[in-house]
Amino acid sequence: MKGKKLIFSSVLLITIFSIFAFSSPGQRYFEIAKNLEIFATLFKEVNAMYVDEVNPNETIKVGIDAMLASLDPYTNYIPEDQIEDYRTMSTGQYAGIGAVTGRMNGKIKIMMLVEGHAAQNNGLRIGDEVIKIDGIDVTNMNNEEIGELMKGQANTSVSLTVLRYGHEDPLTLDFKREKVKIKNVPYHGMVSNDIGYIKQTQFTMQAGKEVSDALNELKEKGAKKIILDLRGNPGGLLMEAVNITNVFIPKGKEVVSTKGKLEEHNSTYKTLNSPDDTEIPIAVLINSGSASASEIVAGTIQDYDRGVIIGEKSFGKGLVQQTRPLSYNAQLKVTTAKYYTPSGRCIQALDYSHRNNDGSVGKVPDSLKVEFFTQNHRSVYDGGGIDPDIEVEHQKIAPISLSLYSNGLIFDYASKYHAEHDKIAPAKDFELSDAEYEEFTQWLKGKDYGYTTDAEKTLKDLTEYAHEEKYYSEIEGQLKALKSTLMSSKSNDLYDFKNQLKTILEEEITSRYYLENGSIESTFDHDTDIKTAKTILNDSEKYNKILKLN
Incomplete structure (x- = not known):
């Protein structure tokens, strides 16, 4: 069955490359018809002659998926039985x-x-x-x-x-x-006396209204500065990116333009409504999981010097998709254009039109990135996501933390804690005591959560090199002593990384009592991006200097 799927995938890939090899419209259409006929007759022969029964739906979908995968990851076939899931993603x-x-x-x-x-x-x-x-x-x-x-x-x-x-x-x-x-804005609240915080996780319908409502509620509570958190937001509807930007930027301003192969896909999108607030200081949080519509919002805010972008470089998805109806209620989601922020930059990081010999896709090299300028003549660049105005260095997740989380032990202990405690302090104030953390370490005894540290991996590599280069017998004693030292140090990881583990535990536990709101609020005191945003927003001189507002 696996070999059969590869045959079908290869045929479809050959079809695609054949189609693009011809420039004359007449010759191009002839090749399309010819290859489609070859594919149809090939499938009929396989269906009739193959030793096992062939599932036509499954086999054809494998071929279609392989064909579309040769283009980019965002061009997808959506069969009828998956339409409802796609609608959920679009509408929430x-x-x-x-x-x-x-x-x-x-x-x-x-x-x-x-x-x-x-x-x-x-x-x-x-x-x-x-x-x-x-x-x-x-x-x-x-x-x-x-x-x-x-x-x-x-x-x-x-x-x-x-x-x-x-x-x-x-x-x-x-x-x-x-x-x-599913809300686009699952949480909004105050992180200090005068700083409001808006967590946005999606760009489905009404996202702009939800951000607008959240902003106005926070202002009523005394917010004079705003943190807009787009971290981990993969994007969604382009028009909602325009609507969210419109909350902070005047009517009639360009937000994004799209350029495609067909003239009908070349469009410029401008803000259509009166804004909610064009003056309130803004800090936008992004990371490597902020993509597409998130990057349109962050890039537009940056290009107009409307707010400070904080965190990590964003994902780098500058491609626009549209859905097209197919036969039998199926649909095609197809990339039709690239998008450009107001300064003129496209932040697409990967060039799917020029693949390496092994089929992989390379990033746009730094030497080919082009400089653009914001409204206040700050330098920004294309070809690789949105660069934050202030890059934040984050604490590395320790191997023991990853192991305990991925093995479900932190999740299970939070369930145990919830069953044994009727209530806890509000999420912002909840902290595990040292005694409670000790109970957690005792509970872990006998549990399987083996993990390998970076130091252990390095030592293993060093040992293998020593064997290959015939030095092992000379340094065997030192290697064994180092291994012993590492194992002794590793045994203390539960205490060496206590603060990190407590933070993760507290977030998981608060979610049991206060759901997503609790999970978000519990991070406020130790979230380095939020702490950095608060510092910048509270220093108007530095904020203005970054944006060249003086």
């Missing part, structure tokens, strides 16, 4: 109970609850292990299959059978599905 709406599930150590766990919906209201908890949905065993199902069972028509019923920490027997909980809207 679906019919369900408001619970997010995920696999952890092979078990299906409730990872988060959407506040105010059936899952929370009817007693489901983060950390519950789902074993049945409507009496159907789901322990061996994949995420897509579980999602299909969880979702359904609004006002229909569904039951979940779960295992919960502290309960010997499974619990069966009944829910009525309802329309669930």
